[in-house]
Amino acid sequence: MFTGMNDIDGDLLEQFRHLEREMDSLYGPGLTPAALRATAGRGFPAINVGATADQIDIYLFAPGIDPKAVEISIQQNVLMVSGERRVITETGADYYRKERYDGPFRRVLTLPDGVNPDKVEARYREGVLHITIGRLETAKPRRIEVK
Amino acid sequence: MTENNPMTKQQEQAPVAADATRVIRPAVDIFEDDTGITLQADMPGVTKERLDVRVEKETLSIAGDLKIDMPEGVEPVYADIRSHRYQRSFSLSRELATDQIEATLHNGVLILRIPLRKELQPCKIEVRVE
Numbered sequence: 482m483f484t485g486m487n488d489i490d491g492d493l494l495e496q497f498r499h500l501e502r503e504m505d506s507l508y509g510p511g512l513t514p515a516a517l518r519a520t521a522g523r524g525f526p527a528i529n530v531g532a533t534a535d536q537i538d539i540y541l542f543a544p545g546i547d548p549k550a551v552e553i554s555i556q557q558n559v560l561m562v563s564g565e566r567r568v569i570t571e572t573g574a575d576y577y578r579k580e581r582y583d584g585p586f587r588r589v590l591t592l593p594d595g596v597n598p599d600k601v602e603a604r605y606r607e608g609v610l611h612i613t614i615g616r617l618e619t620a621k622p623r624r625i626e627v628k
Numbered sequence: 629m630t631e632n633n634p635m636t637k638q639q640e641q642a643p644v645a646a647d648a649t650r651v652i653r654p655a656v657d658i659f660e661d662d663t664g665i666t667l668q669a670d671m672p673g674v675t676k677e678r679l680d681v682r683v684e685k686e687t688l689s690i691a692g693d694l695k696i697d698m699p700e701g702v703e704p705v706y707a708d709i710r711s712h713r714y715q716r717s718f719s720l721s722r723e724l725a726t727d728q729i730e731a732t733l734h735n736g737v738l739i740l741r742i743p744l745r746k747e748l749q750p751c752k753i754e755v756r757v758e
Binding site: 526527528529530531532534535536537542543544545568571574577578579581582590607608609611 | 655656657658659660661666668670671672673674675696697698699700701702703704705706707708709734735736737
């Protein structure tokens, strides 16, 4: 009985998340590039961002995609990653759960100042797209010696 | 989705204690055809070595540790993913051959194939015309 109830809750939550993702793909977050901390939406793929003195590391958790079909662009400190994930639906099978994201995706991030758009690398491993963007020499923190 | 179908009755495993490590509940697709059930789970960042699929009594558990290459001294700036542990479990029904589960992991997608017991699979009966 209780597991049944949980099940319904889980479904409802998932539906909300799905709706959120749909809204995301329809209205943005591309239209309003948000500040890095306020990256809009919890859409697909999930993103983690880390920073060091030398570079910015962006991780997109995008399992089961074709990395060749992913487009990455940087324009005026705005990073945009778009692509598509196709989940093959088995015809003639009964689905009990269908939670995995299926369709085009796009995520947009505002990068901090001082990134070098010519120093970008992207790797795809185990379903994680890892993008590193170098910082401009002038933007790196400098240590000032006290004489 | 009918109630007596296998795997529809799920036991979501919430972290046991309040301070237990937060876990990520991987998104799944589950479907059934004539020969068995297929479960596909999104578990990006998990390798074969860090994946744990097990069946205990009538519970199927999938778990894995997410690991990403991070440069030394990295400071987190933003995170949708705030845990390193994937975990989810499902209850299985008796008509599934749980000793014959096949698992594959590719590009962060886990695929489990759980066949129906042989004697329960539909078999085609040839009609002989004399």
